[in-house]
Amino acid sequence: MLAVIANAWRSLIVRGVLLVVLGVAALVFAREVVWVATALALYALIHGLLDIIGTLRSKESSAHSGLVMAQGVLWIAGGAATFYWLTTAFTFGYVIAFWSVGLGVVAILLAAAGGTHFPHRWLSALLGILALIFGGWLLHDPGKLLAIGPAVEIAVLAFVSGATMLTFGLQARHLRKRRLPRPVDATIVRR
Numbered sequence: 805m806l807a808v809i810a811n812a813w814r815s816l817i818v819r820g821v822l823l824v825v826l827g828v829a830a831l832v833f834a835r836e837v838v839w840v841a842t843a844l845a846l847y848a849l850i851h852g853l854l855d856i857i858g859t860l861r862s863k864e865s866s867a868h869s870g871l872v873m874a875q876g877v878l879w880i881a882g883g884a885a886t887f888y889w890l891t892t893a894f895t896f897g898y899v900i901a902f903w904s905v906g907l908g909v910v911a912i913l914l915a916a917a918g919g920t921h922f923p924h925r926w927l928s929a930l931l932g933i934l935a936l937i938f939g940g941w942l943l944h945d946p947g948k949l950l951a952i953g954p955a956v957e958i959a960v961l962a963f964v965s966g967a968t969m970l971t972f973g974l975q976a977r978h979l980r981k982r983r984l985p986r987p988v989d990a991t992i993v994r995r
Contacts, residue, residue, distance in 0.1 A: 812858060816973030819851060823966030827959040834955035841886055841896070844958055848883030852876040871914050878906040900957040901942035904964070908935030911968050925975070931968040938964065 826847060830840045855876030859869050882903035889895040911932030915925040938960055 813973050813976035813979075815854065816969050816976055819854075820966045820969030820971075820973055822847060823962045823969060827962030827966060830955045830958040830962060834953070837953075837955045837958070840958060841954065844962065845883040845886035848879045848886065852879030852881075852883065855879065871910055871917060875907070875910045875914075878903065878910060882906075896954050897942060897957055900954075900961050901939045904935045904939030904942070904961050906939075907961075907965055907968070908932045908937075908939060911935060914972070928968060928971050928975070931964055931971060935961075935964045935968070 826840065826844055829843070830837065833840055853876070855872050859873045859876065862869060882899065885899045885903070886896070889899050909932065912929050913932075915928035915932060942957070
């Protein structure tokens with residue numbers, strides 16, 4: 805599965821950038837939060853499908869496979885729940901809270917399962933912890949769900965998830981560089 809992750813580094817970076825853009829859009833267009841939430845939900849469904857398809861196409865089986873599959877299911881569930889409960893800010897806040905907790909747990913587990921393969925796995929774990937703290941904070945006091953509003957909830961989820969994707973993408977790029985065979989110098993071959 806590490807080969808699949810290493811080969812998907814560009815996709816991970818693009819997805820991270822898209823999430824950060826969605827986070828900025830949530831703050832800039834706070835009055836149009838329904839449109840931003842709809843964009844997030846569509847993104848989440850596509851993101852989840854890409855994770856699941858990538859896992860199913862992989863010939864390897866490892867702890868990473870199950871975690872990436874779980875992450876894909878979380879993205880799809882979060883996207884579907886966003887479409888379903890978008891009508892009330894309070895309920896939508898719970899969707900964001902549980903989504904954040906789930907993604908935080910998966911990020912921490914992926915960082916732990918990455919072992920020595922990922923050079924800065926502590927950063928992925930830290931971002932997972934931030935997602936857990938944000939989700940737990942929202943769940944601890946439901947009044948905060950209405951106080952901060954859906955635009956900020958979307959922005960925080962998008963920023964933390966986007967930073968996590970960017971981190972995994974950069975680590976996967978590093979992993980790919982380490983695993984690729986070095987080109988053979990033609991002068992050495994002739995001797």
